[in-house]
Amino acid sequence: MARSKSSESGGGTISVRVVDRLGDIPAADWDACANPRTQPDAAPRSLSDITAEETYNPFVSHTFLNSLEASGTVSARTGWLPQHLVVEDHRTDGGVIAAAMPCYLKNHSHGEYVFDHGWADAYERAGGHYYPKLQISVPFTPVTGPRLMARPGPDADRNRNALIAAAVELCKRHKASSVHWTFLPKHEWDLLGAVGALQRTDRQFHWANEGYADFDAFLAALSSRKRKAIRRERREALAEGIDVVRLSGSDITEDHWDAFFAFYMDTGGRKWGRPYLNRAFFSEIGASMAERIVLIMAKRAGRWIAGALNFAGDTTLYGRHWGCVEDHPFLHFEVCYYQAIEHAIDNRMAFVEAGAQGEHKLSRGYLPVTTYSAHYIADAGLRDAIADYLERERHYVDAEARLLRDHAPFRKDSQ
Structure with missing residues:
Protein backbone atom coordinates (compact mmCIF):
# COMPACT_ATOMS: atom_id res chain seq x y z
CA MET A 1 0.00 0.00 0.00
CA PHE A 205 -30.37 -1.74 -24.82
CA HIS A 206 -32.38 -2.11 -21.60
CA TRP A 207 -35.87 -3.45 -20.93
CA ALA A 208 -38.21 -1.50 -18.64
CA ASN A 209 -41.03 -3.01 -16.60
CA GLU A 210 -44.16 -0.90 -16.99
CA GLY A 211 -45.97 -2.80 -14.26
CA TYR A 212 -46.74 -5.84 -16.43
CA ALA A 213 -48.74 -8.55 -14.68
CA ASP A 214 -47.07 -11.29 -16.74
CA PHE A 215 -45.23 -11.89 -20.02
CA ASP A 216 -48.48 -11.83 -22.00
CA ALA A 217 -49.19 -8.36 -20.65
CA PHE A 218 -45.80 -7.25 -21.93
CA LEU A 219 -46.56 -8.78 -25.32
CA ALA A 220 -49.87 -6.95 -25.42
CA ALA A 221 -47.95 -3.66 -25.41
CA LEU A 222 -46.16 -4.62 -28.64
CA SER A 223 -47.32 -4.23 -32.19
CA SER A 224 -49.19 -7.24 -33.54
CA ARG A 225 -46.36 -8.23 -35.87
CA LYS A 226 -43.70 -8.14 -33.13
CA ARG A 227 -45.98 -9.96 -30.70
CA LYS A 228 -46.53 -12.81 -33.14
CA ALA A 229 -42.80 -12.98 -33.94
CA ILE A 230 -41.83 -13.37 -30.28
CA ARG A 231 -44.43 -16.05 -29.66
CA ARG A 232 -43.13 -17.97 -32.67
CA GLU A 233 -39.52 -17.62 -31.50
CA ARG A 234 -40.40 -18.92 -28.04
CA ARG A 235 -42.21 -21.95 -29.49
CA GLU A 236 -39.40 -22.81 -31.89
CA ALA A 237 -36.69 -22.33 -29.25
CA LEU A 238 -38.15 -25.22 -27.22
CA ALA A 239 -39.41 -27.30 -30.12
CA GLU A 240 -36.77 -30.04 -29.89
CA GLY A 241 -37.62 -31.16 -26.39
CA ILE A 242 -35.62 -28.42 -24.67
CA ASP A 243 -36.47 -27.50 -21.08
CA VAL A 244 -35.38 -24.22 -19.47
CA VAL A 245 -34.98 -23.66 -15.73
CA ARG A 246 -34.04 -20.64 -13.62
CA LEU A 247 -31.73 -21.38 -10.70
CA SER A 248 -30.64 -19.25 -7.76
CA GLY A 249 -29.12 -19.63 -4.31
CA SER A 250 -28.47 -23.15 -3.04
CA ASP A 251 -30.11 -24.65 -6.14
CA ILE A 252 -26.93 -23.83 -8.07
CA THR A 253 -24.35 -26.61 -7.70
CA GLU A 254 -20.79 -27.11 -8.86
CA ASP A 255 -22.17 -29.40 -11.57
CA HIS A 256 -24.13 -26.45 -12.93
CA TRP A 257 -20.99 -24.31 -12.88
CA ASP A 258 -19.03 -27.05 -14.68
CA ALA A 259 -21.65 -27.12 -17.42
CA PHE A 260 -21.92 -23.35 -17.65
CA PHE A 261 -18.14 -22.92 -17.80
CA ALA A 262 -18.05 -25.31 -20.75
CA PHE A 263 -20.66 -23.13 -22.50
CA TYR A 264 -18.74 -19.97 -21.64
CA MET A 265 -15.41 -21.30 -22.91
CA ASP A 266 -16.86 -22.68 -26.14
CA THR A 267 -18.85 -19.59 -27.07
CA GLY A 268 -16.32 -17.11 -25.69
CA GLY A 269 -13.46 -18.80 -27.50
CA ARG A 270 -15.28 -18.53 -30.82
CA LYS A 271 -16.47 -14.96 -30.22
CA TRP A 272 -13.51 -13.30 -28.51
CA GLY A 273 -10.64 -15.74 -29.00
CA ARG A 274 -9.72 -15.57 -25.31
CA PRO A 275 -12.42 -15.79 -22.63
CA TYR A 276 -11.62 -13.59 -19.65
CA LEU A 277 -13.01 -15.52 -16.69
CA ASN A 278 -11.53 -18.71 -15.24
CA ARG A 279 -13.35 -21.66 -13.67
CA ALA A 280 -12.36 -20.65 -10.13
CA PHE A 281 -14.24 -17.36 -10.48
CA PHE A 282 -17.57 -19.13 -10.90
CA SER A 283 -16.99 -21.19 -7.78
CA GLU A 284 -16.09 -18.01 -5.89
CA ILE A 285 -19.30 -16.21 -6.77
CA GLY A 286 -21.31 -19.40 -6.29
CA ALA A 287 -20.03 -19.65 -2.73
CA SER A 288 -20.24 -15.97 -1.81
CA MET A 289 -23.20 -14.40 -3.64
CA ALA A 290 -25.44 -17.17 -4.98
CA GLU A 291 -28.57 -15.39 -3.73
CA ARG A 292 -27.75 -12.58 -6.16
CA ILE A 293 -27.32 -14.95 -9.11
CA VAL A 294 -29.97 -16.09 -11.58
CA LEU A 295 -28.56 -18.90 -13.69
CA ILE A 296 -30.83 -19.78 -16.61
CA MET A 297 -30.04 -23.24 -18.00
CA ALA A 298 -31.38 -25.20 -20.97
CA LYS A 299 -31.41 -29.01 -21.08
CA ARG A 300 -32.11 -31.48 -23.91
CA ALA A 301 -32.13 -35.27 -23.68
CA GLY A 302 -30.82 -35.15 -20.12
CA ARG A 303 -27.84 -32.90 -20.98
CA TRP A 304 -27.25 -29.25 -20.23
CA ILE A 305 -26.75 -27.51 -23.59
CA ALA A 306 -26.91 -23.75 -22.95
CA GLY A 307 -27.05 -21.18 -20.20
CA ALA A 308 -27.09 -17.49 -19.30
CA LEU A 309 -25.63 -15.95 -16.16
CA ASN A 310 -27.50 -13.02 -14.58
CA PHE A 311 -26.95 -10.98 -11.43
CA ALA A 312 -29.76 -9.34 -9.46
CA GLY A 313 -29.64 -5.89 -7.98
CA ASP A 314 -32.61 -4.48 -6.12
CA THR A 315 -34.20 -2.87 -9.16
CA THR A 316 -32.38 -4.50 -12.07
CA LEU A 317 -31.55 -7.92 -13.46
CA TYR A 318 -28.18 -7.82 -15.22
CA GLY A 319 -27.54 -10.28 -18.03
CA ARG A 320 -23.83 -11.02 -18.17
CA HIS A 321 -22.69 -14.18 -19.99
CA TRP A 322 -24.20 -16.66 -22.42
CA GLY A 323 -22.87 -19.88 -23.88
CA CYS A 324 -24.01 -23.07 -25.56
CA VAL A 325 -22.68 -26.38 -26.88
CA GLU A 326 -25.61 -26.99 -29.23
CA ASP A 327 -27.11 -24.54 -31.72
CA HIS A 328 -30.91 -24.30 -31.82
CA PRO A 329 -32.99 -21.60 -33.53
CA PHE A 330 -33.91 -18.74 -31.19
CA LEU A 331 -32.57 -20.49 -28.07
CA HIS A 332 -30.25 -17.55 -27.40
CA PHE A 333 -33.21 -15.14 -27.42
CA GLU A 334 -35.25 -17.41 -25.14
CA VAL A 335 -32.54 -17.99 -22.54
CA CYS A 336 -30.98 -14.52 -22.52
CA TYR A 337 -33.88 -12.14 -23.19
CA TYR A 338 -37.35 -13.64 -22.73
CA GLN A 339 -36.51 -15.64 -19.61
CA ALA A 340 -34.86 -12.53 -18.12
CA ILE A 341 -37.99 -10.47 -18.81
CA GLU A 342 -40.17 -13.15 -17.20
CA HIS A 343 -37.93 -13.26 -14.14
CA ALA A 344 -38.08 -9.47 -13.79
CA ILE A 345 -41.88 -9.46 -14.07
CA ASP A 346 -42.26 -12.35 -11.62
CA ASN A 347 -39.99 -10.63 -9.08
CA ARG A 348 -41.28 -7.08 -9.57
CA MET A 349 -37.96 -5.79 -10.88
CA ALA A 350 -37.92 -2.55 -12.85
CA PHE A 351 -35.25 -3.21 -15.48
CA VAL A 352 -33.28 -5.82 -17.38
CA GLU A 353 -29.86 -4.85 -18.68
CA ALA A 354 -28.80 -7.34 -21.34
CA GLY A 355 -25.17 -6.34 -21.73
CA ALA A 356 -23.25 -4.50 -24.41
CA GLN A 357 -24.21 -3.88 -28.04
CA GLY A 358 -26.90 -5.78 -29.94
CA GLU A 359 -29.43 -3.88 -32.06
CA HIS A 360 -31.31 -7.18 -32.39
CA LYS A 361 -32.53 -6.54 -28.82
CA LEU A 362 -34.65 -3.63 -30.02
CA SER A 363 -37.33 -5.78 -31.66
CA ARG A 364 -37.56 -7.79 -28.42
CA GLY A 365 -38.55 -4.81 -26.28
CA TYR A 366 -35.13 -3.56 -25.19
CA LEU A 367 -34.78 0.18 -25.85
CA PRO A 368 -31.61 2.29 -26.35
CA VAL A 369 -30.12 3.84 -23.21
Whole structure:
Protein backbone atom coordinates (compact mmCIF):
# COMPACT_ATOMS: atom_id res chain seq x y z
CA MET A 1 0.00 0.00 0.00
CA ALA A 2 1.06 3.58 -0.63
CA ARG A 3 -0.28 6.63 1.15
CA SER A 4 -0.64 10.11 -0.27
CA LYS A 5 -0.02 13.28 1.65
CA SER A 6 -2.78 14.11 4.13
CA SER A 7 -4.78 17.28 3.64
CA GLU A 8 -6.98 19.48 5.83
CA SER A 9 -10.54 19.98 4.59
CA GLY A 10 -13.91 20.62 6.21
CA GLY A 11 -12.40 20.75 9.67
CA GLY A 12 -10.81 17.30 9.45
CA THR A 13 -7.82 15.54 7.97
CA ILE A 14 -8.16 13.15 5.06
CA SER A 15 -5.61 11.01 3.28
CA VAL A 16 -5.71 8.87 0.18
CA ARG A 17 -3.95 5.54 -0.14
CA VAL A 18 -3.45 2.97 -2.86
CA VAL A 19 -4.42 -0.61 -2.02
CA ASP A 20 -3.11 -3.38 -4.27
CA ARG A 21 -5.32 -6.11 -2.84
CA LEU A 22 -9.04 -5.67 -2.19
CA GLY A 23 -8.90 -8.30 0.54
CA ASP A 24 -6.90 -5.80 2.62
CA ILE A 25 -9.96 -3.53 2.82
CA PRO A 26 -12.72 -4.64 5.23
CA ALA A 27 -15.79 -5.60 3.21
CA ALA A 28 -18.11 -3.52 5.39
CA ASP A 29 -16.00 -0.39 4.85
CA TRP A 30 -15.88 -0.84 1.08
CA ASP A 31 -19.60 -1.60 0.81
CA ALA A 32 -20.51 1.41 2.95
CA CYS A 33 -19.10 3.48 0.08
CA ALA A 34 -20.14 1.27 -2.85
CA ASN A 35 -23.73 0.47 -1.84
CA PRO A 36 -24.58 2.77 1.07
CA ARG A 37 -28.34 2.88 0.60
CA THR A 38 -29.18 -0.79 0.96
CA GLN A 39 -28.13 -4.11 2.39
CA PRO A 40 -27.38 -7.06 0.05
CA ASP A 41 -30.34 -9.08 1.34
CA ALA A 42 -32.90 -6.27 1.07
CA ALA A 43 -35.08 -6.36 -2.04
CA PRO A 44 -38.09 -4.25 -2.98
CA ARG A 45 -41.50 -5.91 -2.72
CA SER A 46 -43.34 -3.96 -5.41
CA LEU A 47 -42.66 -1.60 -8.26
CA SER A 48 -43.82 1.28 -6.06
CA ASP A 49 -40.70 0.64 -3.92
CA ILE A 50 -38.40 0.98 -6.91
CA THR A 51 -36.65 4.13 -8.05
CA ALA A 52 -35.04 4.71 -11.42
CA GLU A 53 -31.58 4.42 -9.87
CA GLU A 54 -30.24 1.09 -8.66
CA THR A 55 -29.94 0.87 -4.88
CA TYR A 56 -27.69 -2.19 -4.76
CA ASN A 57 -25.23 -2.78 -7.57
CA PRO A 58 -23.72 -6.27 -7.20
CA PHE A 59 -20.69 -5.52 -9.38
CA VAL A 60 -19.15 -2.83 -7.19
CA SER A 61 -19.69 -4.91 -4.07
CA HIS A 62 -16.62 -6.13 -2.19
CA THR A 63 -17.79 -9.70 -2.75
CA PHE A 64 -17.85 -9.52 -6.55
CA LEU A 65 -14.64 -7.53 -7.01
CA ASN A 66 -12.78 -9.66 -4.48
CA SER A 67 -13.94 -12.82 -6.29
CA LEU A 68 -12.18 -11.57 -9.42
CA GLU A 69 -8.95 -11.16 -7.49
CA ALA A 70 -9.24 -14.28 -5.32
CA SER A 71 -9.76 -16.46 -8.41
CA GLY A 72 -6.73 -14.98 -10.20
CA THR A 73 -8.93 -13.62 -12.98
CA VAL A 74 -7.76 -10.09 -12.11
CA SER A 75 -4.05 -9.79 -11.38
CA ALA A 76 -0.82 -8.31 -12.67
CA ARG A 77 -0.39 -11.49 -14.74
CA THR A 78 -3.66 -10.89 -16.60
CA GLY A 79 -2.86 -7.21 -17.13
CA TRP A 80 -5.22 -5.89 -14.44
CA LEU A 81 -3.00 -4.77 -11.54
CA PRO A 82 -5.23 -3.59 -8.65
CA GLN A 83 -4.48 -0.04 -7.53
CA HIS A 84 -7.65 0.73 -5.60
CA LEU A 85 -7.93 4.21 -4.14
CA VAL A 86 -9.47 4.86 -0.72
CA VAL A 87 -10.01 8.15 1.08
CA GLU A 88 -9.64 7.96 4.85
CA ASP A 89 -11.11 10.51 7.21
CA HIS A 90 -9.06 10.82 10.41
CA ARG A 91 -11.51 12.79 12.51
CA THR A 92 -12.28 9.60 14.45
CA ASP A 93 -9.84 7.31 16.23
CA GLY A 94 -8.25 4.98 13.71
CA GLY A 95 -9.90 6.78 10.81
CA VAL A 96 -12.72 5.61 8.58
CA ILE A 97 -12.83 4.84 4.87
CA ALA A 98 -14.95 7.67 3.51
CA ALA A 99 -14.66 6.98 -0.23
CA ALA A 100 -13.28 4.33 -2.54
CA MET A 101 -12.66 3.71 -6.22
CA PRO A 102 -11.96 0.41 -8.07
CA CYS A 103 -8.78 1.16 -10.02
CA TYR A 104 -6.45 -0.96 -12.15
CA LEU A 105 -3.13 -0.34 -13.88
CA LYS A 106 -3.35 -1.90 -17.33
CA ASN A 107 -0.99 -2.77 -20.16
CA HIS A 108 -3.75 -3.50 -22.68
CA SER A 109 -7.36 -2.49 -23.45
CA HIS A 110 -9.09 -5.86 -23.30
CA GLY A 111 -12.21 -6.55 -21.25
CA GLU A 112 -13.40 -2.94 -21.03
CA TYR A 113 -16.21 -2.51 -23.62
CA VAL A 114 -15.40 1.18 -24.10
CA PHE A 115 -13.02 0.94 -26.99
CA ASP A 116 -9.88 3.06 -27.11
CA HIS A 117 -7.74 0.85 -29.35
CA GLY A 118 -7.76 3.54 -32.04
CA TRP A 119 -6.46 6.09 -29.56
CA ALA A 120 -3.68 3.74 -28.52
CA ASP A 121 -2.70 2.98 -32.13
CA ALA A 122 -2.59 6.66 -33.08
CA TYR A 123 -0.49 7.60 -30.05
CA GLU A 124 1.95 4.74 -30.64
CA ARG A 125 2.34 5.73 -34.31
CA ALA A 126 3.12 9.27 -33.18
CA GLY A 127 5.91 7.95 -30.96
CA GLY A 128 4.08 7.93 -27.64
CA HIS A 129 3.44 5.13 -25.15
CA TYR A 130 -0.25 4.61 -24.45
CA TYR A 131 0.35 1.83 -21.93
CA PRO A 132 0.30 1.66 -19.01
CA LYS A 133 -3.00 3.39 -18.36
CA LEU A 134 -5.36 3.53 -15.37
CA GLN A 135 -8.81 1.97 -15.67
CA ILE A 136 -11.56 2.90 -13.20
CA SER A 137 -14.14 0.20 -13.82
CA VAL A 138 -15.43 -3.24 -12.97
CA PRO A 139 -13.31 -5.66 -15.04
CA PHE A 140 -15.11 -7.46 -17.89
CA THR A 141 -18.42 -5.85 -16.89
CA PRO A 142 -20.16 -3.28 -19.13
CA VAL A 143 -22.65 -2.28 -16.43
CA THR A 144 -23.26 1.26 -15.22
CA GLY A 145 -22.51 1.76 -11.54
CA PRO A 146 -20.80 4.13 -9.12
CA ARG A 147 -17.08 4.69 -9.54
CA LEU A 148 -16.58 7.73 -7.28
CA MET A 149 -17.98 5.82 -4.33
CA ALA A 150 -18.46 7.88 -1.16
CA ARG A 151 -20.28 7.43 2.10
CA PRO A 152 -23.31 9.74 2.26
CA GLY A 153 -22.79 12.92 4.23
CA PRO A 154 -21.80 16.58 3.97
CA ASP A 155 -18.25 15.70 2.87
CA ALA A 156 -19.22 13.27 0.09
CA ASP A 157 -18.43 15.69 -2.76
CA ARG A 158 -15.13 16.65 -1.16
CA ASN A 159 -14.20 12.98 -0.94
CA ARG A 160 -15.21 12.30 -4.56
CA ASN A 161 -13.01 15.17 -5.68
CA ALA A 162 -10.18 13.72 -3.60
CA LEU A 163 -10.56 10.43 -5.50
CA ILE A 164 -10.38 12.24 -8.85
CA ALA A 165 -7.27 14.18 -7.83
CA ALA A 166 -5.66 10.99 -6.50
CA ALA A 167 -6.30 9.14 -9.77
CA VAL A 168 -4.57 11.90 -11.75
CA GLU A 169 -1.66 11.89 -9.30
CA LEU A 170 -1.40 8.09 -9.53
CA CYS A 171 -1.37 8.38 -13.33
CA LYS A 172 1.63 10.69 -13.08
CA ARG A 173 3.45 8.42 -10.60
CA HIS A 174 3.09 5.45 -12.94
CA LYS A 175 3.97 7.56 -15.99
CA ALA A 176 0.70 6.37 -17.47
CA SER A 177 -0.89 8.00 -20.49
CA SER A 178 -4.41 8.33 -19.19
CA VAL A 179 -7.18 7.60 -16.70
CA HIS A 180 -10.48 6.10 -17.88
CA TRP A 181 -13.70 6.08 -15.83
CA THR A 182 -16.12 3.83 -17.69
CA PHE A 183 -19.85 3.04 -17.34
CA LEU A 184 -20.49 5.97 -15.06
CA PRO A 185 -23.77 7.23 -13.63
CA LYS A 186 -24.74 10.49 -15.30
CA HIS A 187 -24.07 12.63 -12.21
CA GLU A 188 -20.49 11.30 -11.94
CA TRP A 189 -19.99 11.93 -15.66
CA ASP A 190 -21.11 15.52 -15.13
CA LEU A 191 -18.77 15.92 -12.15
CA LEU A 192 -15.77 14.63 -14.08
CA GLY A 193 -16.62 16.82 -17.05
CA ALA A 194 -16.75 19.84 -14.77
CA VAL A 195 -13.14 19.24 -13.66
CA GLY A 196 -11.87 18.84 -17.23
CA ALA A 197 -12.17 15.16 -18.08
CA LEU A 198 -13.17 14.36 -21.66
CA GLN A 199 -16.71 13.04 -21.91
CA ARG A 200 -17.83 10.11 -24.04
CA THR A 201 -21.19 8.47 -24.66
CA ASP A 202 -22.37 5.18 -26.12
CA ARG A 203 -25.55 3.14 -25.92
CA GLN A 204 -26.92 -0.15 -24.69
CA PHE A 205 -30.37 -1.74 -24.82
CA HIS A 206 -32.38 -2.11 -21.60
CA TRP A 207 -35.87 -3.45 -20.93
CA ALA A 208 -38.21 -1.50 -18.64
CA ASN A 209 -41.03 -3.01 -16.60
CA GLU A 210 -44.16 -0.90 -16.99
CA GLY A 211 -45.97 -2.80 -14.26
CA TYR A 212 -46.74 -5.84 -16.43
CA ALA A 213 -48.74 -8.55 -14.68
CA ASP A 214 -47.07 -11.29 -16.74
CA PHE A 215 -45.23 -11.89 -20.02
CA ASP A 216 -48.48 -11.83 -22.00
CA ALA A 217 -49.19 -8.36 -20.65
CA PHE A 218 -45.80 -7.25 -21.93
CA LEU A 219 -46.56 -8.78 -25.32
CA ALA A 220 -49.87 -6.95 -25.42
CA ALA A 221 -47.95 -3.66 -25.41
CA LEU A 222 -46.16 -4.62 -28.64
CA SER A 223 -47.32 -4.23 -32.19
CA SER A 224 -49.19 -7.24 -33.54
CA ARG A 225 -46.36 -8.23 -35.87
CA LYS A 226 -43.70 -8.14 -33.13
CA ARG A 227 -45.98 -9.96 -30.70
CA LYS A 228 -46.53 -12.81 -33.14
CA ALA A 229 -42.80 -12.98 -33.94
CA ILE A 230 -41.83 -13.37 -30.28
CA ARG A 231 -44.43 -16.05 -29.66
CA ARG A 232 -43.13 -17.97 -32.67
CA GLU A 233 -39.52 -17.62 -31.50
CA ARG A 234 -40.40 -18.92 -28.04
CA ARG A 235 -42.21 -21.95 -29.49
CA GLU A 236 -39.40 -22.81 -31.89
CA ALA A 237 -36.69 -22.33 -29.25
CA LEU A 238 -38.15 -25.22 -27.22
CA ALA A 239 -39.41 -27.30 -30.12
CA GLU A 240 -36.77 -30.04 -29.89
CA GLY A 241 -37.62 -31.16 -26.39
CA ILE A 242 -35.62 -28.42 -24.67
CA ASP A 243 -36.47 -27.50 -21.08
CA VAL A 244 -35.38 -24.22 -19.47
CA VAL A 245 -34.98 -23.66 -15.73
CA ARG A 246 -34.04 -20.64 -13.62
CA LEU A 247 -31.73 -21.38 -10.70
CA SER A 248 -30.64 -19.25 -7.76
CA GLY A 249 -29.12 -19.63 -4.31
CA SER A 250 -28.47 -23.15 -3.04
CA ASP A 251 -30.11 -24.65 -6.14
CA ILE A 252 -26.93 -23.83 -8.07
CA THR A 253 -24.35 -26.61 -7.70
CA GLU A 254 -20.79 -27.11 -8.86
CA ASP A 255 -22.17 -29.40 -11.57
CA HIS A 256 -24.13 -26.45 -12.93
CA TRP A 257 -20.99 -24.31 -12.88
CA ASP A 258 -19.03 -27.05 -14.68
CA ALA A 259 -21.65 -27.12 -17.42
CA PHE A 260 -21.92 -23.35 -17.65
CA PHE A 261 -18.14 -22.92 -17.80
CA ALA A 262 -18.05 -25.31 -20.75
CA PHE A 263 -20.66 -23.13 -22.50
CA TYR A 264 -18.74 -19.97 -21.64
CA MET A 265 -15.41 -21.30 -22.91
CA ASP A 266 -16.86 -22.68 -26.14
CA THR A 267 -18.85 -19.59 -27.07
CA GLY A 268 -16.32 -17.11 -25.69
CA GLY A 269 -13.46 -18.80 -27.50
CA ARG A 270 -15.28 -18.53 -30.82
CA LYS A 271 -16.47 -14.96 -30.22
CA TRP A 272 -13.51 -13.30 -28.51
CA GLY A 273 -10.64 -15.74 -29.00
CA ARG A 274 -9.72 -15.57 -25.31
CA PRO A 275 -12.42 -15.79 -22.63
CA TYR A 276 -11.62 -13.59 -19.65
CA LEU A 277 -13.01 -15.52 -16.69
CA ASN A 278 -11.53 -18.71 -15.24
CA ARG A 279 -13.35 -21.66 -13.67
CA ALA A 280 -12.36 -20.65 -10.13
CA PHE A 281 -14.24 -17.36 -10.48
CA PHE A 282 -17.57 -19.13 -10.90
CA SER A 283 -16.99 -21.19 -7.78
CA GLU A 284 -16.09 -18.01 -5.89
CA ILE A 285 -19.30 -16.21 -6.77
CA GLY A 286 -21.31 -19.40 -6.29
CA ALA A 287 -20.03 -19.65 -2.73
CA SER A 288 -20.24 -15.97 -1.81
CA MET A 289 -23.20 -14.40 -3.64
CA ALA A 290 -25.44 -17.17 -4.98
CA GLU A 291 -28.57 -15.39 -3.73
CA ARG A 292 -27.75 -12.58 -6.16
CA ILE A 293 -27.32 -14.95 -9.11
CA VAL A 294 -29.97 -16.09 -11.58
CA LEU A 295 -28.56 -18.90 -13.69
CA ILE A 296 -30.83 -19.78 -16.61
CA MET A 297 -30.04 -23.24 -18.00
CA ALA A 298 -31.38 -25.20 -20.97
CA LYS A 299 -31.41 -29.01 -21.08
CA ARG A 300 -32.11 -31.48 -23.91
CA ALA A 301 -32.13 -35.27 -23.68
CA GLY A 302 -30.82 -35.15 -20.12
CA ARG A 303 -27.84 -32.90 -20.98
CA TRP A 304 -27.25 -29.25 -20.23
CA ILE A 305 -26.75 -27.51 -23.59
CA ALA A 306 -26.91 -23.75 -22.95
CA GLY A 307 -27.05 -21.18 -20.20
CA ALA A 308 -27.09 -17.49 -19.30
CA LEU A 309 -25.63 -15.95 -16.16
CA ASN A 310 -27.50 -13.02 -14.58
CA PHE A 311 -26.95 -10.98 -11.43
CA ALA A 312 -29.76 -9.34 -9.46
CA GLY A 313 -29.64 -5.89 -7.98
CA ASP A 314 -32.61 -4.48 -6.12
CA THR A 315 -34.20 -2.87 -9.16
CA THR A 316 -32.38 -4.50 -12.07
CA LEU A 317 -31.55 -7.92 -13.46
CA TYR A 318 -28.18 -7.82 -15.22
CA GLY A 319 -27.54 -10.28 -18.03
CA ARG A 320 -23.83 -11.02 -18.17
CA HIS A 321 -22.69 -14.18 -19.99
CA TRP A 322 -24.20 -16.66 -22.42
CA GLY A 323 -22.87 -19.88 -23.88
CA CYS A 324 -24.01 -23.07 -25.56
CA VAL A 325 -22.68 -26.38 -26.88
CA GLU A 326 -25.61 -26.99 -29.23
CA ASP A 327 -27.11 -24.54 -31.72
CA HIS A 328 -30.91 -24.30 -31.82
CA PRO A 329 -32.99 -21.60 -33.53
CA PHE A 330 -33.91 -18.74 -31.19
CA LEU A 331 -32.57 -20.49 -28.07
CA HIS A 332 -30.25 -17.55 -27.40
CA PHE A 333 -33.21 -15.14 -27.42
CA GLU A 334 -35.25 -17.41 -25.14
CA VAL A 335 -32.54 -17.99 -22.54
CA CYS A 336 -30.98 -14.52 -22.52
CA TYR A 337 -33.88 -12.14 -23.19
CA TYR A 338 -37.35 -13.64 -22.73
CA GLN A 339 -36.51 -15.64 -19.61
CA ALA A 340 -34.86 -12.53 -18.12
CA ILE A 341 -37.99 -10.47 -18.81
CA GLU A 342 -40.17 -13.15 -17.20
CA HIS A 343 -37.93 -13.26 -14.14
CA ALA A 344 -38.08 -9.47 -13.79
CA ILE A 345 -41.88 -9.46 -14.07
CA ASP A 346 -42.26 -12.35 -11.62
CA ASN A 347 -39.99 -10.63 -9.08
CA ARG A 348 -41.28 -7.08 -9.57
CA MET A 349 -37.96 -5.79 -10.88
CA ALA A 350 -37.92 -2.55 -12.85
CA PHE A 351 -35.25 -3.21 -15.48
CA VAL A 352 -33.28 -5.82 -17.38
CA GLU A 353 -29.86 -4.85 -18.68
CA ALA A 354 -28.80 -7.34 -21.34
CA GLY A 355 -25.17 -6.34 -21.73
CA ALA A 356 -23.25 -4.50 -24.41
CA GLN A 357 -24.21 -3.88 -28.04
CA GLY A 358 -26.90 -5.78 -29.94
CA GLU A 359 -29.43 -3.88 -32.06
CA HIS A 360 -31.31 -7.18 -32.39
CA LYS A 361 -32.53 -6.54 -28.82
CA LEU A 362 -34.65 -3.63 -30.02
CA SER A 363 -37.33 -5.78 -31.66
CA ARG A 364 -37.56 -7.79 -28.42
CA GLY A 365 -38.55 -4.81 -26.28
CA TYR A 366 -35.13 -3.56 -25.19
CA LEU A 367 -34.78 0.18 -25.85
CA PRO A 368 -31.61 2.29 -26.35
CA VAL A 369 -30.12 3.84 -23.21
CA THR A 370 -27.12 6.17 -23.10
CA THR A 371 -23.96 5.06 -21.29
CA TYR A 372 -21.23 7.39 -20.09
CA SER A 373 -17.45 7.42 -19.68
CA ALA A 374 -14.87 10.08 -18.84
CA HIS A 375 -11.20 10.26 -19.74
CA TYR A 376 -8.14 12.14 -18.49
CA ILE A 377 -5.46 12.27 -21.19
CA ALA A 378 -2.04 13.46 -20.02
CA ASP A 379 -0.58 14.45 -23.41
CA ALA A 380 -2.07 17.76 -24.63
CA GLY A 381 -1.82 16.88 -28.31
CA LEU A 382 -3.54 13.54 -27.90
CA ARG A 383 -6.13 15.12 -25.60
CA ASP A 384 -7.06 17.77 -28.19
CA ALA A 385 -7.41 15.18 -30.96
CA ILE A 386 -9.60 12.92 -28.81
CA ALA A 387 -11.72 15.85 -27.61
CA ASP A 388 -12.54 16.79 -31.21
CA TYR A 389 -13.46 13.19 -32.04
CA LEU A 390 -15.64 12.77 -28.94
CA GLU A 391 -17.67 15.90 -29.66
CA ARG A 392 -18.67 14.48 -33.04
CA GLU A 393 -19.22 11.00 -31.61
CA ARG A 394 -21.63 12.30 -28.94
CA HIS A 395 -23.81 13.91 -31.61
CA TYR A 396 -23.83 10.67 -33.57
CA VAL A 397 -24.76 8.55 -30.53
CA ASP A 398 -27.62 10.91 -29.67
CA ALA A 399 -28.98 10.95 -33.23
CA GLU A 400 -28.73 7.18 -33.52
CA ALA A 401 -30.64 6.65 -30.26
CA ARG A 402 -33.48 8.86 -31.48
CA LEU A 403 -33.62 6.93 -34.75
CA LEU A 404 -33.65 3.58 -32.97
CA ARG A 405 -36.46 4.66 -30.64
CA ASP A 406 -38.53 5.54 -33.68
CA HIS A 407 -38.33 1.83 -34.59
CA ALA A 408 -39.32 0.52 -31.16
CA PRO A 409 -41.66 -2.51 -31.29
CA PHE A 410 -44.32 -1.06 -28.99
CA ARG A 411 -47.79 -0.03 -30.09
CA LYS A 412 -47.99 3.73 -30.51
CA ASP A 413 -50.76 3.99 -27.93
CA SER A 414 -48.69 2.08 -25.33
CA GLN A 415 -45.49 4.14 -25.42
